[in-house]
Amino acid sequence: MKRVFGTLFVAGFICCMTLMIAGTAQAAAELEGLNLEKKQLVVHRGYTKAAKSCIECHSQKTPGIIENWKNGKMGHATVSCYDCHVVEKDSPMASQCEGLRGTNIYTSPMVSSKTCSKCHPREVEQFLTSAHARLAGNPLLENKKMMALMYHNEGAGFLGVEEGSPANRASRASGCQMCHGTQVELGADNKPINETWPGGVGTRYPDGSIGTCTVCHTRHQFAVSEARKPEACASCHLGPDHPNIEIYEESKHGQIYNAHGEKWNFEAAPDTWEPGDYDAPTCAVCHMSGIGELTTTHNITERLKWNLVHKRSEIRSKERGDGVKGDILMRKVCKNCHSTLHTNATMDTLDNAVALYNVYWDKAVAMKKELASKGLLKEDAWKDGFQELMYYLWHHTGRRARQGAAMNGPDYAHWHGFFQIFQVVKDMEDIYKYRLEKGKIEELSTVMNGGPV
Ligand code: HEC
Ligand code: HEC
Ligand code: HEC
Ligand code: HEC
Ligand code: HEC
Ligand code: HEC
Numbered sequence: 091m092k093r094v095f096g097t098l099f100v101a102g103f104i105c106c107m108t109l110m111i112a113g114t115a116q117a118a119a120e121l122e123g124l125n126l127e128k129k130q131l132v133v134h135r136g137y138t139k140a141a142k143s144c145i146e147c148h149s150q151k152t153p154g155i156i157e158n159w160k161n162g163k164m165g166h167a168t169v170s171c172y173d174c175h176v177v178e179k180d181s182p183m184a185s186q187c188e189g190l191r192g193t194n195i196y197t198s199p200m201v202s203s204k205t206c207s208k209c210h211p212r213e214v215e216q217f218l219t220s221a222h223a224r225l226a227g228n229p230l231l232e233n234k235k236m237m238a239l240m241y242h243n244e245g246a247g248f249l250g251v252e253e254g255s256p257a258n259r260a261s262r263a264s265g266c267q268m269c270h271g272t273q274v275e276l277g278a279d280n281k282p283i284n285e286t287w288p289g290g291v292g293t294r295y296p297d298g299s300i301g302t303c304t305v306c307h308t309r310h311q312f313a314v315s316e317a318r319k320p321e322a323c324a325s326c327h328l329g330p331d332h333p334n335i336e337i338y339e340e341s342k343h344g345q346i347y348n349a350h351g352e353k354w355n356f357e358a359a360p361d362t363w364e365p366g367d368y369d370a371p372t373c374a375v376c377h378m379s380g381i382g383e384l385t386t387t388h389n390i391t392e393r394l395k396w397n398l399v400h401k402r403s404e405i406r407s408k409e410r411g412d413g414v415k416g417d418i419l420m421r422k423v424c425k426n427c428h429s430t431l432h433t434n435a436t437m438d439t440l441d442n443a444v445a446l447y448n449v450y451w452d453k454a455v456a457m458k459k460e461l462a463s464k465g466l467l468k469e470d471a472w473k474d475g476f477q478e479l480m481y482y483l484w485h486h487t488g489r490r491a492r493q494g495a496a497m498n499g500p501d502y503a504h505w506h507g508f509f510q511i512f513q514v515v516k517d518m519e520d521i522y523k524y525r526l527e528k529g530k531i532e533e534l535s536t537v538m539n540g541g542p543v
């Protein structure tokens with residue numbers, strides 16, 4: 091929505107007209123193209139014969155997909171099954187769906203960001219430079235420590251479950267990979283094999299392409315209005331280790347979204363979605379959407395200063411972005427609705443919370459170093475109370491404190507955050523002193539899964 095007062099009414103009027111025209115045209119197209127009464131689709135124009143055949147047969151075989159697609163803007167713009175699922179015969183992902191056997195049309199159930207880039211190159215380019223792309227897949231595919239966590243520990247390798255067996259992989263397949271993504275592997279029929287597809291945001295495809303665009307605007311509606319709501323992020327950004335949706339819910343911004351959100355306009359065109367369409371920011375407003383002088387970005391790393399997920403928070407650089415620039419951009423977001431005074435007070439408090447957390451972390455590192463030099467650490471960190479607590483320090487309580495401070499969730503900053511941090515560090519201090527005094531490691535883990543989970 092435009093913010094200049096004089097043009098508000100006129101702009102609003104023109105906007106309504108366009109909506110009405112678009113609405114009527116859309117309804118007409120729907121009535122003409124889709125014979126809804128018979129619960130069967132008969133498409134008269136706008137599609138080639140082959141593209142039509144997908145829709146007609148799939149309206150019988152997978153009606154849910156057709157219904158979703160039909161309701162989306164791309165469906166209305168006649169971007170169809172054919173545009174996204176038909177591939178060249180020599181594509182590494184080419185196979186044939188049941189209804190196409192014996193024809194010369196090849197399809198793939200896998201659709202990566204590369205397919206979208208045919209028509210949305212800018213969004214894909216931005217996405218690929220963000221941590222939602224390659225970095226999201228790294229922990230599952232390139233990090234040896236994580237392999238040990240996923241297979242030896244969570245997959246019960248230590249209880250004798252065969253490494254690489256379906257049961258061994260089940261924890262990763264049902265958990266990590268649905269958020270992070272994985273490498274898709276193909277079977278003899280060139281279709282993806284179990285436990286490798288579907289996957290999360292950083293999924294890597296057999297043709298080398300990266301990224302599942304539909305984690306935020308889900309298939310087959312692909313609605314921008316959905317991606318603008320906090321629920322779009324909540325399927326991954328939640329829980330004890332990155333409670334972003336919980337923090338949002340308890341923030342004033344979340345309070346306002348919950349109180350008035352249903353009246354907001356989530357349909358505005360890209361880069362015209364502005365305060366007035368909404369009263370308080372959603373995740374997308376702060377991290378992605380165009381607002382004021384900022385334009386929409388699919389690079390969620392761009393507006394960040396700190397790396398709040400990691401053991402020690404530093405100002406971002408290199409593959410983690412540009413923290414100095416990120417800070418400037420994020421403050422610009424706030425200033426659309428807050429004074430400079432308010433923005434600086436809040437954002438400076440985040441810097442101080444990071445500094446405080448880092449003090450705790452540095453203390454833990456110093457203690458660990460000394461214990462290590464005296465041979466007073468167990469090899470298996472998960473059977474060693476000191477190391478278990480150290481994990482919870484940064485991965486759970488420490489992230490909650492920092493992210494609570496970043497996104498204005500006082501309960502997470504405090505009760506789930508700093509309040510637990512000081513206790514964890516005091517317990518670590520006790521174990522540390524005990525080991526130094528006795529010159530040995532206590533026999534049983536003193537944590538025994540009683541950590542601040
Ligand atoms: C704008 C692109 C796009 C269009 C148009 C599209 N799809 Fe998809 N489709 C996707 C994406 C993305 C996925 C998820 C692929 C992945 O995770 O690798 C998908 C997945 C699927 C799947 C496999 C998942 C499941 O739930 O079984 C089927 C089947 C499918 N689409 C059928 C269709 C049909 C039928 C149409 C036509 C009405 C269609 N698609 C139109 C992008 C598209
Ligand atoms: C004559 C019916 C028919 C036609 C025509 C047809 N399909 Fe299918 N398609 C099916 C059936 C049946 C399935 C399997 C559904 C299931 O697994 O339950 C399927 C499955 C799929 C899948 C899921 C992956 C797979 O290989 O099983 C995709 C993607 C797909 N079709 C896309 C298309 C596209 C794109 C077209 C048009 C070029 C098309 N289909 C035309 C009947 C058809
Ligand atoms: C063949 C070209 C084409 C391909 C391929 C394509 N799109 Fe689109 N897309 C369009 C067009 C055209 C529109 C504009 C529709 C409109 O606003 O009327 C659009 C609009 C959109 C929108 C905005 C919808 C809204 O609610 O305003 C999203 C989101 C989107 N596409 C995502 C995707 C994703 C994700 C993929 C890949 C899985 C993809 N597109 C592949 C052509 C394409
Ligand atoms: C519910 C979705 C979800 C599940 C399940 C999940 N993660 Fe994550 N993970 C995330 C999100 C979201 C972040 C980013 C959090 C942030 O930046 O605050 C993340 C961050 C990470 C990071 C830090 C990323 C970096 O670039 O340094 C690692 C490592 C990681 N996860 C590994 C794993 C592993 C391994 C598993 C399974 C054993 C797993 N995750 C399960 C959602 C998930
Ligand atoms: C992290 C969530 C998320 C992911 C992943 C995502 N999008 Fe979006 N997308 C959004 C949001 C939020 C908007 C609306 C931005 C705004 O307010 O204008 C959007 C808007 C769009 C639009 C409308 C035009 C625009 O730029 O605003 C297109 C097209 C689009 N996305 C395509 C894609 C494609 C292609 C991918 C995969 C590379 C993708 N999206 C991945 C959240 C996402
Ligand atoms: C399918 C799961 C998924 C969804 C949905 C999702 N994310 Fe993420 N997000 C992740 C993962 C995984 C990471 C960690 C990437 C890494 O390893 O560094 C992440 C990281 C981030 C980061 C930190 C980036 C960085 O550079 O460290 C931000 C900010 C973020 N996401 C914002 C969002 C927003 C906003 C939305 C919704 C519009 C969203 N995400 C939706 C999985 C998801």
Ligand code: HEC
Pocket residue numbers: 320323324327332334335336338343371372373374376377393394395396397398399400417420440493496497
């Ligand atoms: C009022 C604006 C605002 C809203 C709303 C908001 N965030 Fe944030 N977010 C921030 C700020 C500020 C930071 C810290 C930036 C920095 O690094 O200095 C942050 C940090 C993050 C991070 C941590 C990235 C890292 O360093 O590891 C993730 C992940 C994230 N936000 C996801 C979300 C999700 C998901 C939502 C919605 C549930 C959301 N944010 C809502 C402003 C916001």
Ligand code: HEC
Pocket residue numbers: 342343346365368369370371375376420421423424425426427428433436437498
């Ligand atoms: C779309 C407008 C909008 C944006 C953008 C926005 N806020 Fe807010 N914010 C509000 C509103 C409205 C309130 C509720 C004020 C009240 O409690 O009466 C609020 C409340 C707050 C509060 C609670 C304290 C208070 O003032 O009562 C904090 C802290 C805050 N915002 C910080 C930020 C930060 C930091 C950013 C940028 C990263 C930001 N906001 C971006 C609209 C916005």
